[in-house]
Amino acid sequence: xxxxxxxxxxxxxxxxxxxxxxxxxxxxxxxxxxxxxxxxxxxxxxxxxxxxxxxxxxxxxxxxxxxxxxxxxxxxxxxxxxxxxxxxxxxxxxxxxxxxxxxxxxxxxxxxxxxxxxxxxxxxxxxxxxxxxxxxxxxxxxxxxxxxxxxxxxxxxxx
Numbered sequence: 001x002x003x004x005x006x007x008x009x010x011x012x013x014x015x016x017x018x019x020x021x022x023x024x025x026x027x028x029x030x031x032x033x034x035x036x037x038x039x040x041x042x043x044x045x046x047x048x049x050x051x052x053x054x055x056x057x058x059x060x061x062x063x064x065x066x067x068x069x070x071x072x073x074x075x076x077x078x079x080x081x082x083x084x085x086x087x088x089x090x091x092x093x094x095x096x097x098x099x100x101x102x103x104x105x106x107x108x109x110x111x112x113x114x115x116x117x118x119x120x121x122x123x124x125x126x127x128x129x130x131x132x133x134x135x136x137x138x139x140x141x142x143x144x145x146x147x148x149x150x151x152x153x154x155x156x157x158x159x
Contacts, residue, residue, distance in 0.1 A: 004098075011104055012093045014136050015127070019088035019108075022158050027069040030158070031062075035130060035137045040065055042143040042159065057148065057155060068158075084114040090125070101128040101139050108143075110159050121159050122146050 021030040034040075042057035051059045060068065072083070089109045097103035103126065110121040128140040143159050 007098070008093070008095060011095060011102065011129070011136075014129070015090050015093060015104070015106055015125075018138075019090050022088055023086050025072075025083070027072065031065055031069060033136075033138050034062065034065070034141075035139050036062055038062065038138045038140065040141050040143075040158075042145060042148070042155070044148060046144070046148060057145070058143070082115060084112050086113075087111045101130050102136070103128055108159075123148070 018030065018033055021027075021033070038061075039051070040058060040060040041051050042059075043051070044055045044057055048054055048056070087110070090106050091108075093104060093106040095102065096105050106125045106127075108121075108123060108125055112119050112121065123143060123145040126140070126142040126144070127138060129136040130139055131137075145159070
């Protein structure tokens with residue numbers, strides 16, 4: 001039992017650390033959390049099980065995540081003047097599959113503030129994680145927004 005509790009704690013700390021990196025805009029460290037072939041996905045509709053044959057809000061590989069990070073850091077990025085600020089709250093962390101990869105589901109609230117005002121985003125994360133030399137690496141981060149079918153302003157920040 002202690003091993004399961006330790007693993008649960010380790011997973012929670014990893015997810016909390018990821019949220020902190022996003023809130024502190026420590027983009028390069030966040031990028032390093034991913035496996036080279038890792039994907040970042042936000043489906044467009046509830047229950048969507050395929051990102052390749054259906055439209056998605058986000059479907060980003062390492063190159064697209066890198067492009068977004070560089071764009072967020074540019075002083076000429078009009079949408080980020082002033083830069084967005086976020087607060088990620090992660091909870092209800094459940095280990096759904098204890099294997100390789102680990103499958104972890106959690107819920108989230110993200111509050112974003114920028115020049116257009118404040119917005120709230122909420123939903124569920126599904127992380128597929130692989131153990132690394134230290135901690136974990138993300139193979140897939142799926143973001144299921146509760147209002148995924150709504151009209152969204154640009155999802156400029158990472159959710």
